[in-house]
Amino acid sequence: MKAFFLTLFLFNCSCWLMAQSPATFMVVGEDTNREIVAKGGRLDISKIKVENITKNTIYLAWETVYNSFPKAWDCSMCQHGDCQIGIPKGSEFKALRADQQGFIAIHVMPGNYSGEGVVKFKIYDKEHPDFYETLTFEVEVK
Numbered sequence: 001m002k003a004f005f006l007t008l009f010l011f012n013c014s015c016w017l018m019a020q021s022p023a024t025f026m027v028v029g030e031d032t033n034r035e036i037v038a039k040g041g042r043l044d045i046s047k048i049k050v051e052n053i054t055k056n057t058i059y060l061a062w063e064t065v066y067n068s069f070p071k072a073w074d075c076s077m078c079q080h081g082d083c084q085i086g087i088p089k090g091s092e093f094k095a096l097r098a099d100q101q102g103f104i105a106i107h108v109m110p111g112n113y114s115g116e117g118v119v120k121f122k123i124y125d126k127e128h129p130d131f132y133e134t135l136t137f138e139v140e141v142k
Contacts, residue, residue, distance in 0.1 A: 024054050024125045025133075028101060032136040039114050039141055045078075047105035048135045050123060052096040060102060062123040063090035065134065069117035073141075074109040087119055092126070110141040 028049040037043045052058050062079065067087050069075055076085050080102030081094030087106070096102050104121055117139050124132035 022128060023131050024052065024058050024128055025050050025060060025096070025123075026053050027133050027135070031133060032138065034138045035108075035140070037108065037110060037139060037141045039110070040112055041141075042110070043106070043108040043139060045105050045107055046137055046139075047103045048137075049101050049103045050096075050133070050135075051101045052098055055098045057095045057097050059095055059126045060093040060123055061090065061126050061129075062092075062104060062121045062135075064088065064119065065122045066118060066120040069108070069119055069139070070110075070113060070115045072111065072113040073115075073117065074111070076107045078105045078107075079103070104135055106137050106139075108139050108141075114141045116140045 028051050031048065033046045033048055035043050035046050050060065064087055069087065075087055076083060077087055079091060079093055080096065082091065084091070093102050104123065106119065119137050121135045122132050123135055
């Protein structure tokens with residue numbers, strides 16, 4: 001009887017592990033950028049790269065999961081294949097071929113407004129949304 005329950009337990013564990021989404025991309029370097037900008041200055045670009053680690057083309061999507069940038073700051077962001085004014089709720093990369101890198105980048109023009117802000121993006125493969133990475137940009141204007 002013990003052998004039956006042990007076999008059943010091991011089978012359930014292996015099914016659970018096999019159901020996990022595989023990693024199809026990885027963050028290149030750090031997943032968090034910390035930037036300090038002088039009051040009256042600007043952050044021209046802060047970029048975090050990701051790389052397709054498969055032999056196939058993948059399609060990454062992202063969504064903003066947290067944004068505490070002060071409303072007085074002018075911001076924009078770029079992703080692999082597109083740039084947008086402000087920090088949108090989400091979008092998709094252009095295709096990433098095998099071994100190709102993509103990125104998410106932010107630009108901040110705080111004017112004469114000091115303060116701190118954090119924006120976090122959840123990035124995932126559209127075919128395997130259970131596997132994701134969180135990219136974080138922390139900006140302080142002094």
